[in-house]
Amino acid sequence: MSASDVMHHRFKSRELAGKDVVISRTDVDARRFRAPGYSVVPAPLIQIVAAETLLAGSPINLGWLGSFLVAAILSFGVVVRSSRVVAGLLTASGVGTLMLVPLWLEAYQVHLVIVPSLVVLIGARCARAWAEWRNKLRLRSATDPISGLPNLHALMEVGATSPGILVSLRIQNRSQIRASLADQWEKELVEQVVSRLRFGADGSSVYQADDGTFLWMSQAPEGELQHQLDGLYALFRSPAVVGARLLDVQVAFGYDLEAERPLSQRIAGTLAAADEAAREGLRWKCFDPASLEDAEWTMSLLSRLDYALETGQLWVAYQPKLDCVTGVTVGAEALVRWTHPEKGNIFPDQFIGAAERSGRIAELTRFVLEDAVSTASDINSSGRRFSIAVNLSATLLVGDAIVVMVRETIRRLRFPPELLILEITETSTLRSGTEAEDILRELSQIGVQLSIDDYGTGFSTLEYLKRVPASEIKIDRTFISMLHRSQSDRIMVNSTIQLAHSLSRKVVAEGVENAEILDELIWMGCDMVQGYHTARPMPKWALRGFLETSGTEARTKAIV
CATH class of the missing domain: 3.20.20.450 (EAL domain)
Structure with a gap:
């Protein structure tokens, strides 16, 4: 209120009733300072705000540790929770709480440092997003793009910890089938092959490789496995029906018993055994480690x-x-x-x-x-x-x-x-x-x-x-x-x-x-x-x- 208005009684008394009045200079020659939210304000205004703050009581500074512990707990939940929805809700609720609670506490002169907490929580969400992206790429590389079956990359990941007899099926006429089959029917052919294989795969996962090759880990004894392969061979003698066409699928099986050998060598061994079985007119053949010496000689x-x-x-x-x-x-x-x-x-x-x-x-x-x-x-x-x-x-x-x-x-x-x-x-x-x-x-x-x-x-x-x-x-x-x-x-x-x-x-x-x-x-x-x-x-x-x-x-x- 201007001093001139007071001196000439140009104000209403109720405007000052019950209030403390501070008289100070606010003219152009008075000292002024920059203040947050304003351009510049007279110095007395800053002094008044300071006095009001002191009258309200001493402020409380809680620092950063409390909010940081809360953020750490939420971050743990964001990282370990399997559900993406739950992880998203934890992140959103955590960020919202850390932003709104300090504003509410400010009204009671309680100050809370939230920057480290926000960094931790947002960092945890970014880490989860990075892990999800990498896992998506891994799953894509471990899956056949046409059939959706796990491929050799997936087998290599689980094979070292999965005991049993490694078995492979080789479609001998795969090139002829592929040359005469449209792309949209290839998935249907693979599905029919896998559905037949599951009868003799003991519920094991079937992995698809290139060139008409399928592999799985059998837990059956060797003698029982051989009977299963005989049955599968007889099953594949019936033609596959793909797109109203009958296709003869010529197959041969190979298996490897040497669990102590590297998985990559076992895979190659089963495929070599399947090819030998096809050449010799057999249904299946077991890989013979002694043939490694002959292979070295041949190479x-x-x-x-x-x-x-x-x-x-x-x-x-x-x-x-x-x-x-x-x-x-x-x-x-x-x-x-x-x-x-x-x-x-x-x-x-x-x-x-x-x-x-x-x-x-x-x-x-x-x-x-x-x-x-x-x-x-x-x-x-x-x-x-x-x-x-x-x-x-x-x-x-x-x-x-x-x-x-x-x-x-x-x-x-x-x-x-x-x-x-x-x-x-x-x-x-x-x-x-x-x-x-x-x-x-x-x-x-x-x-x-x-x-x-x-x-x-x-x-x-x-x-x-x-x-x-x-x-x-x-x-x-x-x-x-x-x-x-x-x-x-x-x-x-x-x-x-x-x-x-x-x-x-x-x-x-x-x-x-x-x-x-x-x-x-x-x-x-x-x-x-x-x-x-x-x-x-x-x-x-x-x-x-x-x-x-x-x-x-x-x-x-x-x-x-």
């Missing part, structure tokens, strides 16, 4: 083969070929052998295919060809006419490298080309096509003889015999071994011999194991034979001794 096979070529572990064996008319040994087939210092004799079918797939077959063929031609050349130098047969891989019938190799070898060793016989597998030549046939004609023009090996196991046609410039047909041992017992084999072999002779080609029968088979072949007019009955494969030093002692006899007992 390093090519490098070991290179080393074997360099160190002389590879050598050439020779199986003599007997002339059925004269009873004289007129030639031999060169067969590569591998004697490993630790594993002993390695069968050719264990490394020949790997050499073909890796591009090492050319060096292997060169090694055999050099040794074979050199050995035959030494035998011929003694005045004996002796032919040598070398197997030729169809993978070499591309380009002119094999033609150059053969030409250079026989030229350098001065070996008559007509005494070198190159044996080509019948089915391989058919698959190789026109280029292979051109290369075979080039080899024939050099003077080398060509032989159709394993005749009868491929696509035998008159056109094929006419197309390939072979001078010899070699009947496969599968038709020879039962010749004395099987009428159908006898008819097929006899007709093949007559057909070859009508085309002016010689016939060699391989796999002659006894005199009875030899008699049959001689009666049919077969030209040459080879097999354990006449002579087993032998090193070249033994071949020379064989030729000196028994290889020149005019007749064997069987011929007589």
Whole structure:
């Protein structure tokens, strides 16, 4: 109230009744201060507020500890409560209480510090949100996006603490099914597969991997598990109905008993066992830890083969070929052998295919060809006419490298080309096509003889015999071994011999194991034979001794 109004009685008395009056300067020359909520106020106003505060009593400062303890309790609830709704309510109620209670206490001169409490409570809510987000990502990474089933990541998390037999199912024709099945039907197929699996999974969780693979932990004994797998296999013989279509699901099972091995290796072991079962036509197979040694050998096979070529572990064996008319040994087939210092004799079918797939077959063929031609050349130098047969891989019938190799070898060793016989597998030549046939004609023009090996196991046609410039047909041992017992084999072999002779080609029968088979072949007019009955494969030093002692006899007992 202005002092001028008081002096001139321009106020109502009731405005001052019962009140203490403070008289002070508030003009422009009076001291002024900045105050919260105002721009600037006269100094007496601040003094009046201070006096009123003192009259109201001494303020109480509770500090931060009390509110902090309350916030800590609420934060614990926010973090540990499983329900997101409860955690949200605790956070909201805590923040609201910490904001409203201090304002109410201010009216009673009670001061409360709430900043640390708010930090703790909001921090707890942020920590929970971070944990929920990470858990969501973990669940997403541990779940198949199409079927919603737990995947291998989920199995890896629980597998170490889950004892039992690890079992896997492998859908062998999964690629064909996937190629013919629309995306929207894949989930339905998986659901049908899982519904069948649950009949034999003992209620265990089924985990889905890629490429049509499903795994679970079985608690059943091994014998009972095998019966369950037999039942599941029979169940999967019924087609799955997906989108009004019938789909045959071809499956195989594998399981692993070695619980002490790392889970990742156990998973790989069950899948390997399932694949082996499929290849062998079995319903299921148990993983054999002893196969790990074989797997290590297989993975390093090519490098070991290179080393074997360099160190002389590879050598050439020779199986003599007997002339059925004269009873004289007129030639031999060169067969590569591998004697490993630790594993002993390695069968050719264990490394020949790997050499073909890796591009090492050319060096292997060169090694055999050099040794074979050199050995035959030494035998011929003694005045004996002796032919040598070398197997030729169809993978070499591309380009002119094999033609150059053969030409250079026989030229350098001065070996008559007509005494070198190159044996080509019948089915391989058919698959190789026109280029292979051109290369075979080039080899024939050099003077080398060509032989159709394993005749009868491929696509035998008159056109094929006419197309390939072979001078010899070699009947496969599968038709020879039962010749004395099987009428159908006898008819097929006899007709093949007559057909070859009508085309002016010689016939060699391989796999002659006894005199009875030899008699049959001689009666049919077969030209040459080879097999354990006449002579087993032998090193070249033994071949020379064989030729000196028994290889020149005019007749064997069987011929007589």
